Amino acid sequence: MKPVFTRPRSLTDKPFHFCPGCHHGVIHRLVGEAIDHFGVREKTIGAACVGCSVFLYDYFDIDVVESPHGRAQAVATGIKRSNPEKFVLLYQGDGDFAAIGTSESIHAANRGENLTTIFVNNAIYGMTGGQMAPTTTLGQRTTTSPYGRDFAQDGYPIKMTEMLAQLEGVGFAARVSVDTPAHHNQTRKAIFKAFETQIEKRGMGFVEVLSSCPTNWGMSPLAAVEHIQKEMIPYFPLGVFKERTGTDFL
Amino acid sequence: MKRTFERGNVAVAKAAVAAGCRYYYGYPITPQNEIPEYLSQVLPSLGGQFVQAESEVGSINMLLGTGATGKRCMTSSSSPGISLMQEGLSYLAGSEVPCVVVNVQRSGPGLGGISASQGDYFQATRGGGHGDYRTIVLAPASVQEMYDLTVLAFDLADQYRSPVLVLADAMLAQMKEQLEEWTPEVKDFGKEAWALTGAAGRPARKIKSLYLGDGELAEHNWHLSRKYAEIQAREARAHLEVPQGCELAVVAFGSAARIAKSAVDRANAEGRRVGLVRPVTLWPFPSEHLVRLAEKDVPFLAVELNTGQMVEDVRLAVEGRSPVSFAGYPPGYLPSPDDVYEEICRRLSREKVGEAA
Ligand SMILES: Cc1ncc(C[n+]2csc(CCOP(=O)(O)OP(=O)(O)O)c2C)c(N)n1
Numbered sequence: 354m355k356p357v358f359t360r361p362r363s364l365t366d367k368p369f370h371f372c373p374g375c376h377h378g379v380i381h382r383l384v385g386e387a388i389d390h391f392g393v394r395e396k397t398i399g400a401a402c403v404g405c406s407v408f409l410y411d412y413f414d415i416d417v418v419e420s421p422h423g424r425a426q427a428v429a430t431g432i433k434r435s436n437p438e439k440f441v442l443l444y445q446g447d448g449d450f451a452a453i454g455t456s457e458s459i460h461a462a463n464r465g466e467n468l469t470t471i472f473v474n475n476a477i478y479g480m481t482g483g484q485m486a487p488t489t490t491l492g493q494r495t496t497t498s499p500y501g502r503d504f505a506q507d508g509y510p511i512k513m514t515e516m517l518a519q520l521e522g523v524g525f526a527a528r529v530s531v532d533t534p535a536h537h538n539q540t541r542k543a544i545f546k547a548f549e550t551q552i553e554k555r556g557m558g559f560v561e562v563l564s565s566c567p568t569n570w571g572m573s574p575l576a577a578v579e580h581i582q583k584e585m586i587p588y589f590p591l592g593v594f595k596e597r598t599g600t601d602f603l
Numbered sequence: 604m605k606r607t608f609e610r611g612n613v614a615v616a617k618a619a620v621a622a623g624c625r626y627y628y629g630y631p632i633t634p635q636n637e638i639p640e641y642l643s644q645v646l647p648s649l650g651g652q653f654v655q656a657e658s659e660v661g662s663i664n665m666l667l668g669t670g671a672t673g674k675r676c677m678t679s680s681s682s683p684g685i686s687l688m689q690e691g692l693s694y695l696a697g698s699e700v701p702c703v704v705v706n707v708q709r710s711g712p713g714l715g716g717i718s719a720s721q722g723d724y725f726q727a728t729r730g731g732g733h734g735d736y737r738t739i740v741l742a743p744a745s746v747q748e749m750y751d752l753t754v755l756a757f758d759l760a761d762q763y764r765s766p767v768l769v770l771a772d773a774m775l776a777q778m779k780e781q782l783e784e785w786t787p788e789v790k791d792f793g794k795e796a797w798a799l800t801g802a803a804g805r806p807a808r809k810i811k812s813l814y815l816g817d818g819e820l821a822e823h824n825w826h827l828s829r830k831y832a833e834i835q836a837r838e839a840r841a842h843l844e845v846p847q848g849c850e851l852a853v854v855a856f857g858s859a860a861r862i863a864k865s866a867v868d869r870a871n872a873e874g875r876r877v878g879l880v881r882p883v884t885l886w887p888f889p890s891e892h893l894v895r896l897a898e899k900d901v902p903f904l905a906v907e908l909n910t911g912q913m914v915e916d917v918r919l920a921v922e923g924r925s926p927v928s929f930a931g932y933p934p935g936y937l938p939s940p941d942d943v944y945e946e947i948c949r950r951l952s953r954e955k956v957g958e959a960a
């Protein structure tokens with residue numbers, strides 16, 4: 354019998370440590386499929402971030418350097434500039450990419466580093482126990498926005514994809530979600546595009562994936578999916594915000 | 604070998620190129636800007652990369668990326684910028700990634716000023732970032748040594764898989780002296796055993812500093828500690844000019860040692876027997892040399908361009924076996940050889956009458 358669904362070669366056998374209903378596992382799988390599809394496993398160097406996905410190196414059968422919290426884009430820049438023939442993969446949470454690492458993120462994107470960035474937006478700091486993130490939605494309760502995020506107090510949820518799409522150095526920018534099978538397929542496509550962008554040297558390939566954190570949202574996995582649909586997608590619209598096809602840049 | 608007349612900063616940049624460094628990441632700050640300016644000019648034509656980072660935080664982490672792939676890389680900055688790099692230095696040390704970091708110190712704390720200072724001695728020799736780690740620190744005292752010690756820094760970094768600091772100052776960086784440019788042999792330090800190159804035909808590798816397993820982190824810290832002990836035993840370096848029957852040994856590094864040398868020479872020309880001990884490695888501190896003098900009851904005078912930092916290492920080295928005194932000149936007052944000479948004379952007359960230090 355011909356197998357129709359197998360584990361990506363680039364994922365190890367190690368069971369994920371993620372909480373039940375967490376989307377990190379699904380997103381890992383999609384990234385694994387992309388590594389396999391493009392046949393880049395043996396030339397990939399990953400820059401792991403700090404956050405619930407810090408153990409990236411246990412799940413992906415690729416070379417990985419762990420970066421300080423927020424600095425993965427700088428680390429990846431260092432890898433890619435000195436090894437332009439390698440494939441460099443980033444996988445960062447919203448605290449990592451959009452709070453402590455905003456400077457590194459914006460400048461790597463603006464320099465047009467040929468990198469593939471998977472940005473997992475779960476609107477909260479998962480690893481440290483559910484504090485407010487720059488992406489926490491208005492009214493959302495977290496351990497440090499116990500009355501709900503209020504714009505006068507905390508500012509607005511930051512829209513990284515829209516911001517990055519404006520930068521000349523970005524070749525591809527999309528926001529996706531894995532809440533439904535249809536969205537799952539779009540996410541797969543977007544991740545593949547972000548890989549292609551690096552391979553074809555069109556600048557930063559960036560995918561923001563809306564992701565659940567049932568544990569810190571204090572919800573069941575299904576309620577968390579509903580939360581993504583009702584609270585996150587209306588504020589963080591899905592879609593491709595930028596796609597450079599050829600050399601349509603200076 | 605090529606003989607030139609060069610500025611200290613340019614000597615550092617040329618040495619990096621000679622040592623096979625092709626990747627430089629940095630952010631401008633006075634008084635070290637000639638280093639990135641030179642390298643931005645030459646690295647592209649050598650197939651290398653110069654990246655002006657968005658910050659020192661960015662720069663040091665770019666080194667983490669390049670260093671993890673086994674390639675020689677360098678950054679340079681000055682005091683406030685080096686402060687920003689401390690997080691990265693801790694990660695580089697913890698992840699055992701080699702790189703070279705040049706600190707052309709200026710005066711602090713805070714924004715301070717751009718005059719020559721040795722105020723970053725503690726930060727450089729005590730780790731500076733968080734955690735239980737050390738970094739090798741080299742202290743040049745001439746333009747030639749800006750070159751020679753930068754070359755050495757790359758070898759030591761590779762040999763011990765560790766960041767290595769070159770601690771200079773505005774005076775050494777900006778003055779011009781004769782320089783003999785030589786091309787070192789670039790040695791193989793077995794990087795293929797650990798560098799990240801893509802997991803082709805071998806198990807995947809991780810370079811990290813997170814150790815959560817039972818006892819794993821303790822073991823990692825003991826491993827680092829054993830490495831630091833080995834470095835202490837093998838790499839402590841000092842330059843000594845100690846006459847027979849030495850009455851007083853001046854201890855000074857970098858620019859302070861240059862000034863002290865003139866003072867020591869004058870004292871000796873006048874018939875005194877004054878020695879000069881110039882630490883070349885600040886960590887590991889060359890304690891053995893001081894111990895040998897202390898055992899002969901030689902008193903010490905530490906001279907520094909700060910209010911008293913290295914003098915603590917001198918005291919630690921001699922452990923009360925002989926008196927240690929201190930002459931400090933914080934930025935804003937650059938001592939002349941006469942200042943140090945007078946200090947030496949004061950010390951000598953006190954030693955003569957048996958006054959306690
Ligand atoms: C310099 C620094 N500050 C703070 C932390 C603590 N910390 C670890 S993970 C994290 C937030 C992670 O959130 P995110 O990036 O959104 O990833 P998630 O865990 O939600 O997947 C923080 C604040 C740290 N490790 N280093």
Ligand code: SF4
Nearest residue numbers: 371372375405479566
């Ligand atoms: S804490 Fe949240 S983000 Fe982290 S593994 Fe659990 S569900 Fe996922």
